[in-house]
Amino acid sequence: MAIKTVLGETQQVKIATDLIEMGARLQVLQEETSLSRERLLKLYKEVKGESPSKGMLPYSTDWFISWQPNIHSSLFMGIYQFLVKNAGTDGVHALITAYRLYLDQVQGIEGGEVVLSITRAWFLVRFFKAGMMQLVPCRECTGQFVTHTNELHSHYVCGICHPPARAGKTNSKTKLLQPVG
Numbered sequence: 626m627a628i629k630t631v632l633g634e635t636q637q638v639k640i641a642t643d644l645i646e647m648g649a650r651l652q653v654l655q656e657e658t659s660l661s662r663e664r665l666l667k668l669y670k671e672v673k674g675e676s677p678s679k680g681m682l683p684y685s686t687d688w689f690i691s692w693q694p695n696i697h698s699s700l701f702m703g704i705y706q707f708l709v710k711n712a713g714t715d716g717v718h719a720l721i722t723a724y725r726l727y728l729d730q731v732q733g734i735e736g737g738e739v740v741l742s743i744t745r746a747w748f749l750v751r752f753f754k755a756g757m758m759q760l761v762p763c764r765e766c767t768g769q770f771v772t773h774t775n776e777l778h779s780h781y782v783c784g785i786c787h788p789p790a791r792a793g794k795t796n797s798k799t800k801l802l803q804p805v806g
């Protein structure tokens with residue numbers, strides 16, 4: 626990507642540091658900067674005081690469709706696409722800015738819990754760019770929600786308008802954003 630060659634090392638370290646502070650996994654840092662793996666590992670330890678997790682990355686698109694993650698993913702993706710469209714920002718800068726705004730939104734809600742990690746947000750952007758996922762409007766509230774692209778959505782109703790039974794019958798977003806069970 627062009628952005629890697631254009632950005633100076635100081636900017637790359639800044640991007641990596643921002644992503645590490647947000648909790649990004651090492652693979653995200655490697656993809657979004659041209660800093661060496663050794664450099665990134667050192668930086669990670671400096672920022673977090675520990676080595677990055679070596680567990681499996683969350684590759685599945687299905688997670689974004691499940692009820693509570695879908696509400697959070699849709700909120701993030703709405704912000705991301707707005708930024709790309711209207712603020713002339715793209716790439717990793719759009720990811721970082723959109724994720725900050727997502728955190729602000731969730732933390733501004735009483736009892737709001739951050740459900741979407743920065744690594745999942747990064748994957749979500751990739752899935753959109755690959756044409757695997759899209760935003761479709763809910764026919765009841767007209768909000769835009771994340772769905773798979775290979776499904777029919779002409780009568781789509783979102784998880785806020787029709788929450789699953791276990792989520793209770795309230796339409797309050799405050800309640801919906803609280804942990805379930």
Ligand SMILES: [Zn+2]
Binds near residue numbers: 763764766782783
């Ligand atoms: Zn709806």
